[in-house]
Amino acid sequence: MSDSHGLYVVVLAGGISHERDVSLRSGRRVADALSSAGHRVVLRDPDAGLLPFLAAERPDVVFPALHGSSGEDGSLLDLLAGLGVATVGSTGAAARRAWSKPLASSVVAQAGLAVPQSIVLSHEAFRELGAASVLRVVRSALEGDLVVKPGSGGSAQGVTIVDNTEDLPRAMVEAFTYDDVAVVERRIVGTEIAVAVVDTGDGPQALIPVEIEPSAGVYGFQARYNAGETTFYAPSRLSDDVAAAVSDAAVLAHRTLGLRDLSRVDFIVDAGGTPWFLEANVIPGLTETSLLPLAIEASGTRASTVYSGLVRAASARAA
Template sequence: MSDFTDASTEPDANVSGATPAPEATPEAGTALDIVVLAGGISHERDVSLRSGRKVVDALAEAGHNVTLRDPDATLLPYLAEHRPDVLFPALHGSSGEDGSLLDLLAGLDVPHVGSAGAAARRAWSKPVASSLVRDAGIAVPASIVLSHESFRELGAPSVLRVVQRALVGDLVVKPASGGSAQGVTIVASPDDLPRAMVDAFTYADVAVVEQRIFGTEVAVTVVDSGDGPQALPPVEIVPTDGVYSFQARYNAGETTFFAPARLDAEVSSAVAEAAVLAHRTLGLSDLSRVDFIIDSEGRPWFLEANVVPGLTETSLVPLAIEASDRSVPEVYDALVRNAARRG
């Protein structure tokens, strides 16, 4: 089991500026000029800033020259003029995960760590990702997808009656895009469903209502530094209050993590295979995190895939890396070098 203590302070909004790297050793190879992107204007800005700081620290420790920048109006002219060796996006939410910025980076012909824009769009839309993964043979919870417009036009009471007839038992209501559990509600009583819909529509114009799967929540990090995607040990998530909410994700002490997860070998292998299959099915590259619920029969149920997973001091990817007997700087170094080779 791994315990986190959050001793960091909240980063400020000005994230431009270079972090000097220690002198590179021959073993570390040639230092690369790397720009880490963090911040943005999404609901997850603060989390992104925390991820970005951690990535900068790790890459500097690996011997690289690292600059941290916010994706504001100065970014594209800066990249066109300075042309770093590699970009490392640590942008959560629409700023970095809906594919728009990634398409622009490709247009500038600057290598970056992570998926291409088209793949990011597939994963960003939870209904699209679930459909593709289901077609690949991975279990996905039954769901109904509702746009805000149809919810209003068809009448909320009538819509909710159909939802409750089609999906029995406890439900999960969530925005069709976004991360960090923002706008996500566990619905155990029909009386709570209307409010849950309102909360989801606060974050996106489309909401997903899905049947809740009870079991063990795990996250599987998939890394590909040039030898094909490999699943790191799954991380088990045990929130203090039973729900892995935004607060439980980013406040130290509110969640206990087990890395590797407390699964028998057969189940651990099955969820690892499912994560790599989901990664491949969605066309993801370099780094992803795929989230599952393992039911009482040991079957993994796909929840979502993250193309720019959290990399903060309380995030799951660093835990998985440590459980794989590698260091975070070592893995990030391999990722940026692979991106640089791709050119």
């Protein structure tokens, strides 16, 4: 349990998803920040010993820094709730809504946000109906360049921009490597913006929108986690009105999906200033090159202050 200097926090990092290495980096950063804020911190991998460890230790709060299915598909979050352990972040049900990109897009579209036109394909349907026939329909139904991505997952893994129809079959194979569902959507051209949403007890607040300008033109996995491959603008170069609109859209998406504590919502803002929703991340990257820590810094506060506020809010909620 906690002592007079702070709370006893277990930070979860690692896992067996494609994003294990990123998660380990996020976890170390969170653990260091919480330790500097005066909390007692243990860093744990979500292995077979985790649930017995938590049942025996009864930490004040668990802070998941798990990316990919390990932490974001809702399974572990449901189990932590079942253990009665206070946890930073969303419920399992909300995480599942955001984890499924087609479902998240449907939910936020009903709330009035702009979402790119798309076709969602299961691997089974793709095989049964014939790849060539399916792709002909896709190509005729969706105009212009396309984005092909797995139906779930993060860090831009399995995502391909298709500007030549001949590359579409390979893009489908790449997406199906990461999930049994692929999303093919019309590519929106514009400015890539990420908005972190944080709630330490006073309701969800959007931090300063961060503009992403990858040197290679595409914000892929390498550009996300290798320093120097992307230029970030925090604050973004959007006009005040458009920055306010994208911030409002991020909070609306956070609320509509039922998310809690923290999220990162990704948009493309087109030439007309409309923010197009791409996805919401319930456990966004927290590494040294990640967008949420950058937004915290640009907002004039420290990661240690925000993370400490999140663990205290989670502890108070459980109490």
